[in-house]
Amino acid sequence: MKDMLHGDAQKLQKKKKLSETRVLPETAMAADPMPSGIPPQGSVVVTISRQFGSGGSDIAHMVAQEAGLNYVDQKIITEVARRLNVDMEYATRQDEQTTGLSSNILEALRSSNPFNVHYMYPASKAQSQSQELAYFHLTQRVILELATQGNAIIVGRGSQFLLHNNPRTLHIHIFAPLEYRIDYVMRQYQLNRLAAREMIEQRDDEQASYLRRYYGVDGRRSNFYHLLINTGLFSFESATNFICQALPVVKAME
Template identity: 30%
Template sequence: MSKQLTLEQCMAFLNWQWDSNRRPVRSQIPLTKTAVTISRETGAGGHAIAVRLAECLQALSPKGSPPWTVFDRNLIEQVLEDHHLPARLAEHLPEDTSSQLDDILDDLFGLRPDSWTVVQETAETILRLAMLGHVILIGRAAAVVTARLPHVLHVRLVAPFEVRVERVQADRKLSRKEAEEVVRREDRGRARYWKRYYGADIADPLLYHLVLNTGRLSCEAAVAVIVQALRAGPASGGA
């Protein structure tokens, strides 16, 4: 369930979408170009829930429908390809670890394209994928980027700090202290990314259609709630 999707799988999705010889297929989900954004606290289970959600939505779609595809860390590979950037830049494009000082130094000394340009290019890729539909976009402030698209459902995943630390400790084979630091550092980095580039508060519940506590809900229960929300359709006008 936690397997990382490859760039080849992502490209298979894009190739299907861009094949002009295929006729559009009616989906059992109300909006045929529906997309989902997932914002998550570290350790809240974002990737596992997204992968399971994609499997469920695919099972609900008629045969021949485009594949539901998760874009998480592999979104970086898509950004690099879309904007003809060298692969080595992938290490400089995290949303959850670099500090503001790192950004400033890189911008000043030309160690990579300036951070604002990279964020803009990332937003362009997110918008393109969301407009194609049948995608689940994790992170990168996708809820803000796609806020004006009425067919996109926005989900925020949270959980108690202790629960998240235990998950990170088990998943990444870390000590308790190391896991606590990872959770704090990644949460700070994501919040800073939203604040610096979009002037938004990642924890603002009004930016989302759903805020789910995965300390209370299992992966399957969270997926069931999201699927039900997709069946009902996002509220008019988006988040």
């Protein structure tokens, strides 16, 4: 009996060790050059940064359909979850979230050039921190791969900074007045005004924290974008037309 219990304990310990030491993507990626993120000649990439409730994702869908571009949003989460071998629920929780990072990692990220963060591979850290950074680095790799293929419209996740200054790449920021956003969220999620406002505040905080902590930048700075579109003033159709009209110019960029 004692031997059986000892054997079971060893199996449990081995299983626990395997789960704790899952091979993380950054280990494999460290030896692999990152994709350039530069679309081929004659193709284009559009990044859409958006305030929650401004309709940015709707506009991205409309542009993708109008211009024949690959719409990239949920696809990033799905691909990262597949490569990390984790369920979608875990991947969704990690997506554009920032909880659990220790201060020394944050300071290291902040002090780095924000556009070179994807070349950083941290030394061994606590497992939870490694998993979060693994998700972050793999998210960046997936974005870079999709951008390198060209003809994609990529929503959020700091793609405007990761692909900053790349040729044939157009950066858009969609925003709207708070009251417009509250009304939009109330309609979309069937919420009352107070709940809609709280959801907007939470999402704004999460997105701002994500960009500050991982890229060390303020996503509201206008100099990172080619077009800023206020959907409190312009319809989704007008916004879509503005972006589509810019695509031929962007395709000619060197």
